[in-house]
Amino acid sequence: MVESVRLETAKEIIDAAEQRAEEIDNPMVIAVSNSEGNLIAQHRMDGAWLASVDISRNKAYTAAALDMPTHDLADPTRPGESLYGLQNTNQGKMVIFGGGYPLERDGNIVGAIGVSGGEVEQDMDVAESGVDRFDEHSS
Numbered sequence: 001m002v003e004s005v006r007l008e009t010a011k012e013i014i015d016a017a018e019q020r021a022e023e024i025d026n027p028m029v030i031a032v033s034n035s036e037g038n039l040i041a042q043h044r045m046d047g048a049w050l051a052s053v054d055i056s057r058n059k060a061y062t063a064a065a066l067d068m069p070t071h072d073l074a075d076p077t078r079p080g081e082s083l084y085g086l087q088n089t090n091q092g093k094m095v096i097f098g099g100g101y102p103l104e105r106d107g108n109i110v111g112a113i114g115v116s117g118g119e120v121e122q123d124m125d126v127a128e129s130g131v132d133r134f135d136e137h138s139s
Contacts, residue, residue: 004035004040005040005103005111007041010040010041012134013133013137014043015133016129017030017129017130018045020126020129027048028045029044029045029048029049029052029055029056030043030056030114031060031113031114032060032111032113032114032130033057033060033111033112033114034110035111037060037065037112039057048117049116052117055095055116056115058093058114059112059113059116059127060100060111060112061094061114062096062112063100063101063113064109067102069101071099071120071124073097077096095114098124099114100113101130105138113127113130113131115130
């Protein structure tokens with residue numbers, strides 16, 4: 001069985017992402033899931049959009065379910081491409097734009113982070129801060 005991100009680690013990931021969101025002055029919702037996309041922890045900063053609660057959770061789910069960053073899905077899900085319509089599967093939980101990243105340890109996906117609340121580039125930036133903290137923790 002693949003080890004999963006523990007709650008304590010999820011909190012550290014969220015703290016790092018929240019710190020970056022504060023630096024760019026954009027309230028976000030940050031979610032961390034296990035390797036199966038099930039929620040471990042989620043934090044909604046004051047002023048973050050309500051819609052971002054589901055979006056962040058779904059970004060983490062997508063990154064875990066497909067073992068890839070969500071921004072990698074943008075091109076293959078365009079009309080006429082091989083994954084067109086993917087966002088309509090899994091009860092609408094698939095997200096095909098940036099802000100979700102798998103968390104990897106020893107070649108295995110052990111969890112994922114999903115961030116929502118800003119423009120896609122901002123979501124990615126904040127999520128990457130969480131990934132960086134996870135990578136430091138795993139070293």
